[in-house]
Amino acid sequence: MSELNMWEYEQECFDAGMKLVCGVDEAGRGPLAGPVCAAAVILPENIDIPGLNDSKKLTDKRRRELFPVIKDLAVAYSIVMVHEKEIDSINILQATFQAMSQAVAQLTVTPDIVLIDGNRAPELNVPAKTIVKGDSLSASIAAASVLAKVSRDDYMLEMAKQYPQYAFEVHKGYGTKAHYAALKQFGPCPIHRMTFLKKLYGTE
Numbered sequence: 001m002s003e004l005n006m007w008e009y010e011q012e013c014f015d016a017g018m019k020l021v022c023g024v025d026e027a028g029r030g031p032l033a034g035p036v037c038a039a040a041v042i043l044p045e046n047i048d049i050p051g052l053n054d055s056k057k058l059t060d061k062r063r064r065e066l067f068p069v070i071k072d073l074a075v076a077y078s079i080v081m082v083h084e085k086e087i088d089s090i091n092i093l094q095a096t097f098q099a100m101s102q103a104v105a106q107l108t109v110t111p112d113i114v115l116i117d118g119n120r121a122p123e124l125n126v127p128a129k130t131i132v133k134g135d136s137l138s139a140s141i142a143a144a145s146v147l148a149k150v151s152r153d154d155y156m157l158e159m160a161k162q163y164p165q166y167a168f169e170v171h172k173g174y175g176t177k178a179h180y181a182a183l184k185q186f187g188p189c190p191i192h193r194m195t196f197l198k199k200l201y202g203t204e
Contacts, residue, residue, distance in 0.1 A: 006052065006139040009131060013113050014045050020075065022111035022126075023140025024100050027055070027148040029092055031173035032183075033166070033192045034156050035081035036092065038099035039147035040107055040114070042075040043140050049073065052142050054135035055149040067150045070143045077144075078106040079151045084193045091195070097122035117141045163189045 013021045026038040043049075049070065055063055071077055080102040087095040101122040104114055113127045117134040134141040153172055160168035166182045166189065173179070173191075180200075188197060 006137065006142060009115055009129075009134075009138045010043070010045075010140055013115075018112035019045075020109055020111045020113075021140055022104060022107065022114045023117075023134075023138055023142070023144045024103060024114055025055075025117040025135050025141050025145040025148055026096050026099060027145065027152045028173070029096055030175075031193075032175050032179060032196045033084065033168065033173035033189070034159060035083045035152065036087060036096050036099055037079065037081045037148045037152035037155070038096065038103045039077065039079045039144040039151065040100070040103035040111075041070065041077045041140055041143040041147060042107065042109065042111055043070075043073065043143055044075050047073055049139070049143070052139055052146075054133075054142055055145040057136065058146070060153070063146050063150050066143075066146050070146055074143070076107045076109050077147060078103045079147055080106065081152070081155065084191050087193050088195045092193075093120075115141055117145065159191055163191070 010021045020042050022040050022042045024040045026036055028036045080099045082095040082099040101124055104124055111126055114124055115134060115138050116128055116130050119130050119132050121128045121130050131138055135145040156168045156172040165186050167178055171179050183200060
């Protein structure tokens with residue numbers, strides 16, 4: 001999908017008189033370790049960011065090239081992480097909603113509307129619209145997906161230095177064969193989500 005078409009949802013909002021359209025997305029719902037990260041991004045109207053797309057469809061190199069561009073061009077942006085202890089306490093869906101709502105709340109301006117990737121939205125104090133596969137259909141959501149993904153990846157690279165036995169730098173905490181093998185050999189570390197490891201450890 002071209003960058004032009006990725007502005008369709010935003011353009012509908014602009015045409016309706018909304019000036020500040022915010023995109024929200026998350027990274028890290030599925031991993032066995034580390035935080036879930038959400039980003040909120042408000043892009044200016046009529047901006048062009050070549051190559052912008054769903055972060056999962058971009059190479060790590062391209063995401064990292066886009067990361068500072070998005071931050072520089074954005075009217076406002078916010079990145080929030082909710083860590084493993086909170087995920088274990090309130091479950092991953094609620095932790096994701098918490099990260100999303102905090103990201104919106106921490107913006108330096110209040111958006112007129114929030115476009116959210118997926119089919120469920122957290123409670124917000126501003127109007128919201130969910131868009132299934134929004135990270136590949138909306139420029140604002142795609143921008144948020146890039147900020148969330150790169151921020152979380154960077155966090156996991158730092159954690160890889162603290163816990164080198166798990167090779168977080170390779171899989172970023174996702175449940176690869178190598179990660180499960182490391183868990184069986186070394187057991188969990190402080191950033192593992194114990195509620196995601198019930199089958200391994202039989203915890204309730």
